[in-house]
Amino acid sequence: MKKLVYLLAFSIALVSCKEEQKDYVTFSGKITNKNSETVTISNPQFKFNKVIKVGEDGTFKDTMNVKDGFYRLFDGKEYATLYLKNGADINMTLDAKEFDETITYTGVGFEESAFLAQSSLNQEKLFGDKELMDLPELDFRSKVSSFVDDFNKRFEGASLDSTFVANQKQSIAGLEKYLTKMYNDKQYIAKNLAKGADSPKFVDYENNAGGTTSLDDLKGKYVYIDLWATWCQPCKNEIPFLKKVEEKYHNKNIEFVSISVDRQKDYETWKKMIVDKELSGVQLYAKEDKAFMDAYRVSGIPRFILLDPEGKIIDSNAPRPSNPKLVELFDSLNI
Incomplete structure (x- = not known):
């Protein structure tokens, strides 16, 4: 009976001594050649943002209650990705002068962050x-x-x-x-969009001035195409520069063609913007046709394209109006 009581007491003691799962993560480390007086741990999706003070010797330490997942560390200049879970106790060291190359993690629950650090290095090498x-x-x-x-x-x-x-x-x-x-x-x-290649064509795009316009209708002149949309702020930022370039080459052998790729729901916004911003040149609406954009492999706007009078490509990704190189290009062609 005494033996049974002893064993029971011993079992209770083991359970009591077993450390409970912490509801926070401990994150500490040391940064050599630090870039700032703090490091920030954040995850916008979780609406999480924690600023940790870095000491004069580069050390820091804090605890955070987190949701399991990916977090971004910012040292004032560069970023690293962490994976944090409550219960972890992670220590990080790095030299800010060789940020990615020197990050190391140790402690409890560090393995995921270390995996990410190595992945970042490998990917940087591949893309390099x-x-x-x-x-x-x-x-x-x-x-x-x-x-x-x-x-x-x-x-x-x-x-x-x-x-x-x-x-x-x-x-x-x-x-x-x-x-x-x-x-x-x-x-x-x-292969298909090299200088001198025939340009892909657009057909019967709505012309704000009336009727429709196809690329073939513009043969005989150089054509500077602007693919844009009313919701695109970088596109709208180019408008003042485009107006100046259009004015400089007014009555020259070149057509300035702006093609709106707005959706149908923004059609009236497009019409109104032409009036409000006094847009000149040939103003076309693509009517949600994506064939021309797809043929040029357009992944973002604004996108500018320059064609010669025969409809052949001069530059499938021409300089923007805000770039002085555009005027240099035009002048080199004696436009």
């Missing part, structure tokens, strides 16, 4: 390969495939949060898809 997008297709695919395989091998035997692993596998699949699209687009542009 200036020859990657110019490789023959089989060599390109082989190099990207090897990068992905090496990434996935790092999961083997690693003690990582299952949610984190799922996210990273989705992330690497997305990166592979992104790189492949970049490569395919560059090869397409080199």
Whole structure:
């Protein structure tokens, strides 16, 4: 009976001594050659923002109650990505002069952040390969495939949060898809949108002055095309510069063609903006037709294109009106 009581008491003692799961993460570290007096940990999605003071010797420490997930660390100049969970006790060291190359993590629950740090270095090296997008297709695919395989091998035997692993596998699949699209687009542009190639065409776009206009209607003059939208602030920022360029080359052998890619719901906004901002040149509405933009592999606006009088490409990604190089280009063509 005494033995049974003793064993029971011993079991209770073990349970009492077992450390409970902390509802916070402890984050500490030391920064050599620090960039500021603080580091900031944030996650806008969680509406989380924590500023931690960095001592004169570069050390810092604080506790945070967090939701499991990814956080951004900012040292006043550069960023790093962390993965934080309550209960973790992570220590970070780095030299701010060689930020990515020197980040190290130790402690409890550091593995995910260390994984991210290594991934960042590997990805930086891959994107730093200036020859990657110019490789023959089989060599390109082989190099990207090897990068992905090496990434996935790092999961083997690693003690990582299952949610984190799922996210990273989705992330690497997305990166592979992104790189492949970049490569395919560059090869397409080199083949189909090179200087001297026939330009893709747009047909029967609505002309604000009345009727419709097709690219073929503009043959005989140089054509400077502006792809824009009323909701695009960078597009609107170019308007004053475009007006000045149009005025400088008024009555010259060039047409300035602005093509609105607004959705139908913004059609009246487009019409009104032409009046309010006194837009000149040829003002066209694409009527939600994306064929011309897709043919030029447009991924963002504003986008400017310059064609010669025969409808051949001079520059498929021409300088913006705000760029002095545009006037230099026009003058070199004796427009």
